[in-house]
Amino acid sequence: MYAIVDIETTGGYASAGSITEIAIFIHDGHQIVQQFETLVNPHRPIPRYIQALTGITDEMVENAPAFEDVAEEVYNLLQNNIFIAHNVNFDYSFLRHQLDACGYKLQNKKLCTVRLSRKIFPGFPSYSLGNLCRSLRINLVNRHRATGDALATVQLFERLLSADANGAIATALNARSKEKWLPLHLPQEQVADLPSCPGVYYFHNEKGKVVYVGKAKNIRKRVTSHFTGNNASRQRQEFVRNIHSISFEKTGTELMAFILESIEIRRLWPIYNNAQKRIESKYGFYMFEDQQGYLRLAIEKRRKYTTPVFSFNMLTEGHQRLRELVREFKLCPKLCFLQTSQDTCTGVTEKTCKGACEKKEKPAKYNLRVQAAVAHLLAEQPSFMIVDAGREATEQSCILMEKGKFYGMGYVPRDVPVSETEALKDWLTQYPENEFILNLLRQYAGSNAARLISL
Template sequence: MLYAIVDIETTGSFASSNGITEIAIAIHDGKQVIHFYETLVNPQNPIPFFIQKLTGITNEMVAHAPSFAEVAGQVHELLQDKVFVAHNVNFDYSFLKYQMESAGYELTTRKLCTIRLARKIIPGYRSYGLGKLCHQLGINLTNHHRAGGDALATAELFSMLLEKDGEGVIAAMLKGRNSEQYLPPHVPVEEVERLPKQPGVYYFYNNTGKVVYVGKAKNLSRRVRSHFSNNKAGKQKQDFLRDIHRISYKECATDLMAHILESTEIRRLWPIYNRCQRGYLPKFGLFVYEDRQGYKRFAIEKNKHYFKPIHTFNTLIEGHNRLREMIGEFGLCARLCNLAKSADCSKGVFADSCTGECSALLHMDEYNNRVDKAVNWLQMQLPTFAFIDKGIAEDEQSCILVRKGNFYGMGYLKDGVLPDDLDQLQEQLEPMPDNDFIRNLVYKHAVNYPEKCVNF
């Protein structure tokens, strides 16, 4: 078996918008390097100054070097039918795959990462970065951050790993579609292998232990692995993969509970790679305010970040219908509810319910008392119910509680017994923050699965 030990230098950290400035390939036969290839490459765009300082490769050095398209055929021949080996293999592989495809070639070789191999075969070192690991192992590394020097040092490291691999780690990694070769270099494979095939929430941590991403899954094992199976060349994906050093998870009984926990954890931790939750958010709210004359007014408006509505609606029509119901029930003024533009709302569609407040025929205090009663009535209409579903264990049930229209929390009922008393039920659940996203999500499930709802 032949191995192609590769190192590249680039103009940036992701392949889709950066180029290769230098490439070195050491062909290894399992015992030693039998062929070595190295060339500068014109990246077709300027090399940033800090990269020039790091690698020593300047714009002048690559000005007359071949483009990657000019060397792609030779590189393809060197890599074909060999195992692609590199220190943090997914970085080098993503660049070469992108550049090869741009030049009309396909790269489909098997991969080995010497960082992952070293962690397994020679564990216990403080750092597995190439420079520090070579220093700890006594490997000669000259011209660090140049493709040739790094490739030859990686080849010497690989020879050492082959000699010390008494448990067949390398053979196991090459067997079939071993998922380990697709993982970010710092993620322990054990953390991925122990993920259950159950619903839940997973957490990705960076090298300082900070959570950088929270996700939910119907199948934790499959969802987490999917993050690593598509090694896209874009900056966001490459930065994301590079930042992941550890994984943890919390199992949930249902996909709904996982969705709720994910929303709660995102708002608690605000991970840098999570986007805003857009689905399930109600777009309109019922707001109450006092005008300059002292009259309390209702208004249906788009939800605002800094003002909490007394009730929310998915559509404007839904909000207007509820407000019309309150106008008829409590004798409110349609104009003061912002549903009639005319100065006299005693005509038209509100004629039957109008009591003339807009003509000052009703005292302000009396009218405001009606508004207060309408608010109390609306809040009394808000539902209190438990959404019951299967638990994690066979002898329990999951419970999600909505109290007076607000999400209260969730948990598990031992022996599947639902208390008749609401206070007793709350004692068995974990209180959690309420937000529009969760509330609307639970309401949607309650409508779709009414048989799982128990009203209080």
């Protein structure tokens, strides 16, 4: 048996809206055998634009039953029947949410007449209920009222049943089919064509703009998981509603997918990605020559388009490292901005500064020690490659860290040696680094030392 349903509501999201009208027609595959229809008091004002659309006013529902008064009857009509609606996930999410609040668990197989119409009646310019009814010459009366739209959906479903030569309905009802969970505008074929390998996937809106970037060990499985469940929140419903297409990029490993996702989020800034959009409080050592010719080291916040000689997260970490360099290479605390007062240089007092701050040491001699300190700092930073599986059997993947900085990654034919760093770079794509990527690679290196090729 089929339960063909239409509802009217106060808004577009189940968790933030209420039902104002319900119509349910029980159909045995040949004819209507039972029906139920009622206005519902939502116990909240109906927005003016919805009143204008549906014709349902606050006065009309004032004496109507509340949903909890009809919940049992609605549940008994729906349970054990196949739930059918035009854009089924909208109606189902509202009824499931409100029945759940009344203590009833709705768990039905579902059919969407929008998706079925696209398969059984391909080529129409629009699959909205009104336009489909015009194309198929179905009589639609009382548009945007639950009974009128539900009766039109009944006639549409009867047409679909009689024209379903290729078993589209049986396929949609298959328990293993994920199509009923997919966003309304997302072609099922795009999901079916997704590979079961690591990579990055992109959700696009109606205009093709990327609205979400995700990474996966198995692209197809991860994408499908986005659409299962019945989260009725406004954010979730809006997210699903805005997905019109999917694209993807394969990667050789899950680690590369993590890295590429981070890069793409910062490049595309998708509206539904939030986790990696925070501004990073990251610092660096910057080296410059002052007007007197002395090289100076300064701690500054990292800014876009600037390249520090060394990066770090915590300001305290930077000050500690700089003090170590000052002591070890006999640098001047004042020229390194560790002492900003006009008092006598503490380095001179402690005999670790040779008087550059007082012009007693020539710039050329002092600068050699600054350069040696920077070289020492960089020499401490790891340089390594991570060589692993490629996207195909004929290639291998490679991630390059050079002196503590992420250089890039790419794919190398298996017959090309990876021992020569400069030659290897011809095969790699350089990418901008960020703190997420650096931490990811540091953690990986710490727990997978056997897989690293030190340089």
